[in-house]
Amino acid sequence: MILPTSFIDRDSTAPPRAEPGQQWWRTAIIYQTYPRSFADSGGDGIGDLPGITARLDHLVELGVDAVWLSPFYPSPQADAGYDVSDYRDVDPIFGSLDDADKLLAAARERGLRVIVDLVPNHTSSEHPWFKAALAAGPGSPERSRYIFRPEKPNNWQSTFGGPAWTQVPDGEWYLHLFDAGQPDLNWDHPEVRAEFRDILRFWLDRGVDGFRVDVAHGLIKQADLADWHYPVEPLTGPATESIRPPMWDQDAVHDVYRDWRRVLEEYPGERILVAEAWVAPSERLAAYVRPDEMHQAFNFEYLEAAWTAAAQHEVITRSLAANAAVGAPTTWVLSNHDVLRHASRLGLPIGSPRPRGIGADDPQPDPVLGLRRARAATLLMLALPGSAYLYQGEELGLPEHTTMPDEARQDPMFRRTQGEQKGRDGCRVPIPWEADAPGYGFGPSGATWLPQPPVFAALALDRQRGVQGSTYEMYRSALRLRAQHQLGAGTLTWADGLDGVLTFQNGSVFVLTNFADTPAALPPGARILISSEPLDSDGKVPTDVTVWAEV
Structure with missing residues (x-):
C-alpha cells in the first residue's frame, strides 16, 4: 500500500475537455x-x-x-x-x-x-418597464407586466426579511419576493x-x-x-x-x-x-x-x-x-x-x-x-x-x-x-x-x-x-x-462499509469517506490515487478524510 498525501499527482496538464456534440x-x-x-x-x-x-x-x-x-x-x-x-x-x-x-x-x-x-x-425598480408602470398608474398595460394589486392580497414575506409587498404613492401594492428594489415580473404576460x-x-x-x-x-x-x-x-x-x-x-x-x-x-x-x-x-x-x-x-x-x-x-x-x-x-x-x-x-x-x-x-x-x-x-x-x-x-x-x-x-x-x-x-x-x-x-x-x-x-x-x-x-x-478516470461519466455502485464509513466504486476508482470516530481500513492492495489528508502510519483512513484508490 502507498501512503498518500493530499497531492500525489504532479502532472500539470489540464484535463481533456469534451468536444462539441458530446453533451x-x-x-x-x-x-x-x-x-x-x-x-x-x-x-x-x-x-x-x-x-x-x-x-x-x-x-x-x-x-x-x-x-x-x-x-x-x-x-x-x-x-x-x-x-x-x-x-x-x-x-x-x-x-x-x-x-x-x-x-x-x-x-x-x-x-x-x-x-x-x-x-x-x-x-430592478430602475428598469424602464417598472418606471413606466409607476408613471402609467393603476390598471394600465404597463403595470400588467408586474404583479400589482389594489390592496395587499396576502401575508407573504420577502426571503430577505419583511413583507413581500410594497405600496406605491397611488395606493397600489407590488410584489417583490426579494428586496423592494426587485419587483416580480408577471410571467402570465x-x-x-x-x-x-x-x-x-x-x-x-x-x-x-x-x-x-x-x-x-x-x-x-x-x-x-x-x-x-x-x-x-x-x-x-x-x-x-x-x-x-x-x-x-x-x-x-x-x-x-x-x-x-x-x-x-x-x-x-x-x-x-x-x-x-x-x-x-x-x-x-x-x-x-x-x-x-x-x-x-x-x-x-x-x-x-x-x-x-x-x-x-x-x-x-x-x-x-x-x-x-x-x-x-x-x-x-x-x-x-x-x-x-x-x-x-x-x-x-x-x-x-x-x-x-x-x-x-x-x-x-x-x-x-x-x-x-x-x-x-x-x-x-x-x-x-x-x-x-x-x-x-x-x-x-x-x-x-x-x-x-x-x-x-x-x-x-x-x-x-x-x-x-x-x-x-x-x-x-x-x-x-x-x-x-x-x-x-x-x-x-x-x-x-x-x-x-x-x-x-x-x-x-x-x-x-x-x-x-x-x-x-x-x-x-x-x-x-x-x-x-472519467468519473463524471461513470456509474456509482455502493460498497459494503462499516457504520460511519461511506464506500463506493465509480468505474476503476474506489472511494472511501470516513465519518466515524475511529480510523477505517482500505481494501487489501489498494493503490492510493489521492487523499484529502495523509493516512495513519498503519495505512488506515482517519476521521473526516476521503480517499480515492484503485483496488
Whole structure:
C-alpha cells in the first residue's frame, strides 16, 4: 500500500475537455466567478470583466471546463447586481459590452465555455418597464407586466426579511419576493415571455454557452395568491407533492423552460440552461431537467445534507435515482455566493441549521475542522457521476469572513432583518492572489469593496501553488484524476462499509469517506490515487478524510 498525501499527482496538464456534440454539460466542472470579487483591473476595489479575462489562465491551470459569471448587467446594485435595469448591456463598474466580447473570445481560445447569469423572476425598480408602470398608474398595460394589486392580497414575506409587498404613492401594492428594489415580473404576460426570448438570443448571438437561471422555481405564482404560514424557502418548509408554497415551484413554470429550450436548440454547440431552484424533494427538482427543459439543476439538498455517512448516502442515492428517471445528470455543489462557504459551514456542529451569515458575536466555526471536512467533502463530491460546480476561492480553502464589521456589510438581507441575519457578504469577499500584496493582489490599488480577513494571507494562491498537500494542489490533482478516470461519466455502485464509513466504486476508482470516530481500513492492495489528508502510519483512513484508490 502507498501512503498518500493530499497531492500525489504532479502532472500539470489540464484535463481533456469534451468536444462539441458530446453533451459536455453532463460531466463538466463549472467554476463560478462572482465578478465584483474575483479580480479588479481598474483599481476601484470592485472586480470587473477585464480582471476575469486576465485571470482565465488560473481556471485553465486548475482544470475546469467552463466559467459561470454572476450578473454584470447595469444595475443600481440594490442586491449586488441581481436587480437588473438593462439585460442587454454591461454595468460600467464591470466594464463594457466590448469587454464582455473580449472575455468570451479569450475563454474560447483557452477551451473554456462561458455561462452567464439570467435573472427572470424580477427586474430592478430602475428598469424602464417598472418606471413606466409607476408613471402609467393603476390598471394600465404597463403595470400588467408586474404583479400589482389594489390592496395587499396576502401575508407573504420577502426571503430577505419583511413583507413581500410594497405600496406605491397611488395606493397600489407590488410584489417583490426579494428586496423592494426587485419587483416580480408577471410571467402570465406574453410581453414578458417575448422579452426574455429576445434576451436569450442577444447573448447567444454573442457566443455564450448557456444561462444559469436565478430563482428558476419562482416565475409563476399560484393564481389565488393564497396566504402561506410556513418558512419562505421550500427546502425549509413542509413542501411535499400535496403542499406546494404558492410562490414557488408551480407546475406552469415548466412551460417557460420548454419554450427557452427551443430557443437554445436554434443554436449550435450544446448551449445549456441551469436551474437555481430551491426545490424539494429530489423528484420535484428532477422535473426541471426533463429532456425538453433545462440541462442541469443545482442540487441544494446535497449542499444542505448533514456531514454523516447516513445523510450523505441518502441524498446521493435519491439524487441519482431522481435524475436517472428523467435521463439527466446530477449536478453537485457545495458552495456558492448565497450560502456559507463549506470550509466554515462544516466547522459548525453536525446537524445545526445553516445560518444566513455569521457575525463576530455569533458562535464561530472551528476553522481547522471545517477545512479538514471541506477537503474530504470536495473529494467525495468530485468522485460522483455527473457535473459539479466550484465557487471561486474554494480551491484555496477560503473560509467565510465571520468577523466582518457590521458597518461594512452590504447585503440587503442584513438591512431588511435589522441585522438579525448577517447575510451573504461573508462568502463574497474578494479572493486573495498574492499574500504580500495590498488587498492580497485583488487589484492594483489594494482597495477591496468588502474587507478581507487576515487569514486570507496564508491561503493566497501564491502561497499554495506548487506546495504539496495544499488545498489548491489537491483540487488540481483531483480534477485531473477525475477526467482521467472519467468519473463524471461513470456509474456509482455502493460498497459494503462499516457504520460511519461511506464506500463506493465509480468505474476503476474506489472511494472511501470516513465519518466515524475511529480510523477505517482500505481494501487489501489498494493503490492510493489521492487523499484529502495523509493516512495513519498503519495505512488506515482517519476521521473526516476521503480517499480515492484503485483496488
